[in-house]
Amino acid sequence: MRSFQLPAFLPARIRASVLALAVTTAVGSALAADPAVSWFRDVTPLFKRSCNGCHNPNKLKGEVDTSTYAGFVKPGKHGPNFLAGDPSKSRVLEEIGGKEPSMPKEGDPLTTAEVNLIERWIREGAKDDTPADAYSTRLKEPPTYGAPPVITSVAFSPDGRWLAISGYHEVLLHSTTEFRLKARLVGESPRIESMAFSADSQWLAVSGGAPARFGELQIWDPATGGLTNGFKIGSDCVFGVSWAPDSQRLAFGGADKSARVIAAIDGKELMKFDNHSDWVFRTAWMDDGKRMLSGSRDRAMKLINTANGQFIDDINKLLEPVVSMARHPKEEWAAYGGAEGGVRVYRMKENQERTSGNNDVNLVREFERQTGTAHSIAWSPDGSLLAVGSTGEVRVYQAADGKRSATLKGHSGAIFALAFSSDGKQLVTGGFEGLVRVFDPATGALLAVFTPVPAGAAKQVAAQ
Ligand code: HEC
Known part of the structure; x- marks a missing residue:
């Protein structure tokens, strides 16, 4: 330190x-x-x-x-x-x-x-002798780890080349061929909260910050490992980054209860939405790029007009804090995982027919309740499977009928991160333990386990 x-x-x-x-x-x-x-x-x-x-x-x-x-x-x-x-x-x-x-x-x-x-x-005069760099969070060298850090986020690039894994103060960029560490993207934010590749795989957006200090959005070039942009946002961490369909705008939520949209090129704030009453953890876009969805601990998934920040509607009945959220790859549906273990899929649509909150008109399907908070959720690239991470296990469901098709065991602690590879053949999990596990989502077989951080802790373990 x-x-x-x-x-x-x-x-x-x-x-x-x-x-x-x-x-x-x-x-x-x-x-x-x-x-x-x-x-x-x-x-x-x-x-x-x-x-x-x-x-x-x-x-x-x-x-x-x-x-x-x-x-x-x-x-x-x-x-x-x-x-x-x-x-x-x-x-x-x-x-x-x-x-x-x-x-x-x-x-x-x-x-x-x-x-x-x-x-x-x-x-003695109440003098201020705070050193100029006292509150700088820049690291002079990449962090060293005594134990693998908690994994909060994992993301595959759509072109299949990269697997990005969150670390402390950095993103660990792995090749997908043998899960080798290729680059360490060390930034200013001690905490990495979410990551998303642009559709063309050219950029990796990372959200995070330092609690009660600043929020930050970083944009990396995975090919060179270079930081293209680092935008400071507000005074607390930012979560749930997502790219607009045009790959030029980014949406994210914050501990300040806002949802925002900025321009990726210069960080200019294009929209700020202040209609939530609690932290906003997730965002997702509609295909037209004119509307987006924000998911919050206040239990709502809110549809927002991104041009003017106007609130359109809650798409769901308010049942439990929205902890995880993922947009269906094709349909304009959003799946969420709740603090109480609920898993539901909704149409991203206005909720006009709702009468005094009793109708959940946009509900497409309700899945079996998880045994704990549904920390993470992900669709397979073809939309046929929905994976949900809670504590200790990940459950994989058939999207068509909601039946559980696999249970991925062996984890201990919360699973905060889930991602399908772009060919749908691998499902990567990460969380409290700091280990990355690679499963075959169809059979639930464990394909590999490794620690993503370098040296000391980085023992590559081949599974049977
Ligand atoms: C658990 C929360 C809490 C902690 C810890 C706390 N405070 Fe406070 N403080 C408050 C609240 C609430 C008030 C508002 C007045 C009240 O309700 O008593 C306050 C008021 C004050 C005020 C008066 C401000 C004003 O102009 O009225 C001062 C000065 C202050 N705190 C200093 C401190 C210092 C110094 C410490 C640490 C030694 C401290 N506080 C720790 C909650 C806290």
Whole structure:
């Protein structure tokens, strides 16, 4: 790790004790040599541990942002958080000090030493010493892995040449002949949330970001492994990227509850849709390129006019959060997987005949309920099969009659990613374990298992 930052996956207990140790050391050395208190070195770790959860650009409780100096210097709901040089006129000290501190609103209060440290920082002039590259997420070299990272997304290029697999801070581009790692597409986003190849296989669009920091859309040239464009979008991760039929526009959803369309060439925002009431995880286009569908945790799949961002209709009855969604390769149908394990296929059509929400007029077929959240869903290229990934297993259904034709076992944990090869002969799965499995979707036979990341963890295992 380049800077002092604990990985998010460490258990809270361990994070707290490691941070406490670091903080104690900082306080100890500050007292020993008595140098000025540093905002960046001394104060931000305390805020990060105890305050930023409620006071960040996306969750501005009391209109206070403690996550950066630029945020903290802005007044809160009842006025400035501090007055440089004057602790007695600094609201933040009233909140965190005294016998019964009101902040943090939840969790352990700051220790006396920690409160004194912040007081001294204010008395010494409350200077900002944040380094210029403090919040840069660029990596100087490709990441190294102790264990294979969780796979959130996999995608085959339509021309059959590439299999893209999400990693940490990168996309791992494999050849499809022997599943060899051909290129590491290392970008600025620590998190990769979704990927989609353009219809001509020339571009790979990647959505992701850094939670509570920024969203990003990257466009890569798989042939050269070069980044063509990287667009910063909003202040949180973006999900569910899809190409318009013209291969020139991209749709995606966000943690900011929006669905957007941008131009692939310059990132210009062409449409922003704000009619969802929760995170938007997925998008899909209609054949005319004039309408698109967004799927959200608010349970709706909404049809949108992409020219003006107007809401046309919910196509479905609101039953459960839409977690995964896939457009049928030929029909204008969308399949979704729900948080409660529901799997349904809908016509992408207005829902005018619906009367007070009781008719689910666009429903084409309801499939058997999965045993857990249906995290991932994919159609075979000819539309004859529908695969659904939940936890521990993937089920493959005949689209025509909804009967289950195969159950792909052997996984442990959630399966977040599914993709059929363009000839329909392989179905690739990935998820919590960080392993890629290749199945024959017709028989359910396991063809190969491998870890997509290089070296150490990258043991290629041939299955029987
Ligand atoms: C669990 C959420 C939570 C945490 C953690 C938290 N706060 Fe707050 N904070 C709030 C809420 C909510 C308010 C709005 C006032 C209220 O309801 O008490 C607030 C208000 C404030 C205000 C007053 C803003 C104003 O102008 O009214 C300050 C200053 C503040 N917090 C500082 C902090 C600091 C510093 C920490 C960390 C030591 C912290 N808070 C941790 C939830 C939190």
